[in-house]
Amino acid sequence: MTSLALFSLLYFLSVFTLTDSSLSSITTAAPPAASKCTLLNSFQPGFFVQGDYVIGGIFPLHFNLKKPDLNGTYRPPPINCNGHRLYPRAFRWAQAMRLAVEEINQNPALLLNHTLGYKIFDSCGYPLTGQRAVLSMLNGLSEENSSMCTNGSSLLAVIGASGSAQSIVLSRILQPFRIPMISYSSSCACLSDRQKYPTFFRVIPSDDYQVKAIARLLVQFNWTWVGLLRGDNDYGRFAAKGLLRELQETKVCVAYQEMIPLLYTRQGGLRIMKV
Template identity: 40%
Template sequence: MPKYSFPNEQATKSAKQVQKKEKENNIVNLRDFRLAQIMIFAIEEINRSESLLQNVSLGYKIYDTCSSRMSSMSATMGLMNGPEIVAGDRCNGQSPIHAIIGETESSATVILSRTTGPFKIPVISHAASCECLSNRKDYPSFFRTIASDYHQGRALAYIVKHFGWSWVGAVNSDNDYGNNGMAIFLNTAQKEGICVEYSVKFYRTEPEKLKKVVDTIKKSTAKVIVAFVSLLEMGLLIDQLSIQNITGLQIVGVEGWITSKSLITPKNICVLGGSLGIAVRKIYIEGFADYVLKEFWDPAFPCSQKEGNDSQIKLKCSRYQDLLALKSYNEDVSEHRHSSNVYKAVYAVANSLHSLLKCKEPEGCEKDLIIQPQQVVEALKKVNFTVKMGDRVWFDSTGATIAQYEVVNWQQDSGGSIQFKPVGFYDASLSPDQRFVVNTENIIWAGAKLKASSTFLFQV
């Protein structure tokens, strides 16, 4: 049976210091590893399906681009060129790749989409939310299972306005994600009568700019900070604020970091406790937690099959030792909110191929058809299906999905653990007078102050 390859790009990493520590200690980036697992889980689920691509198997390759744009470009070229031609093989006109799932960060996705664009290879991102990618002239083959930041930037301004914070500071990552998102927030804030004391930015490789940002925050009078910041930059910023003991700030954040457990450390709680922000909805994927603990390991890592004597097993396992440490751990699975986006992206490709291969029950699919990437692009524009979690999947005219967010609050429970408690939502599928709701009951603010209970519904 033919195997249709649509490799997954994993790019988002934790803060620079954490990344350095992981490299020194040979520790796997758990967030990216889980996203790779959910892609494999979805593919294996589809390959077992009796109603979707019945007699066709999906294949895949996974590349970790390590937050490096150069590595991302290298991986992209490797995918597009396909495997080396085996002696005796003849060119059959079949594209070596049908779709790419990725990247995680917007800037890397811009590079990826510009590279693949001339070849009309569809790119489906689970996390790249920059509004810049909505330009169909520049990115005609780009799709995403996350909403554009057009909605997130506006939602941040509505949160600020609702709570009467008329004097705020603004910080963003100096990349496509941060610059475009902050521009949307500032534009909306101006229309809503919100005054911005300062708007500063930095990138992860610019320590001097980071120092200036921290100095600006330290000298300012604004006690509310809107942080349209990527996870890596947020880790660096919080680390410096913690070192300088700059606390008592009410931070309002974005989906890029607001539910990241990698930021939860004892020293960071003093800075981030009470943070409020926009998060991707948490969606439970039935069977994934069990898959993480049981089904994934044996076929993926031969080391887990203890065959041979002790010395042979030890030699075979040495290359997997950092991964095998995660074998019995799945406590983080419930907070991987982008996992459902990866799951939906895989199913979007599968449904497109199902249509193109003229699959019917019980006959199956026409396996001998040659499918080109441009055909997959056109098929993706027409997909409209519902995944087992109940969510409907389809793409609008910009290649994006509908904006549906949770508003979450960083709260410390009685045991000392941080919980991301939902306190509202933004749903662009609803009418303007219903799409944004904030319930202030039990919100914990910076300084552990509890707001009086009330619910607000307002038009946007």
């Protein structure tokens, strides 16, 4: 993985709220009062540096997510990652992005009279927190200095996300704004569809190559009876679909398929093992 790959964020809820006078004006057909733009929740980046131009970064610094109770009867609390399970490799990715930005700012030939900033968020390896991060990048750092109500975001690009399921969600949020997202590890072949994901790019090959390699290995070693185990996400679905396609004209028989569910249970795991 190169430094370019590392030039590659958690769910941030922002809505427009109407004041009491605005609500009354709607019901009485009177001239509407001025609406007040506020952010109902906030999420702060792990690393932040101001600049004339800003690049976002989304890295799974932690893999475990503390999920709050979201029952819809009160303002949702912040979603926090478990600080006891740091992912060292992702931490090095984030540090490499910081170093690259510093090197660019120190080179007068690259950005003359301008500086490059960054906002790096911890996604916990989960699409929901990655969604909050992207919206936080677009809206601003906090309720006090949000740029959403007054002008456009200074965000130029987003480096991320780590998983294909996350990148699918995040790229759809960024697509209407024509903000490119460059992933360093999302390899689902589905993301190569330029009609669905015109602003998504990556610096690693898609799973098409991996699927073809697996199919050739099975043929090479004369395996004629295999089982297929995949995850319950777009990454697993597209990979399994591609492998079945590659094995159609061979003697390899996929005897059964099993799926590891998102809501994993011990009983489900034992059933898969027994199969």
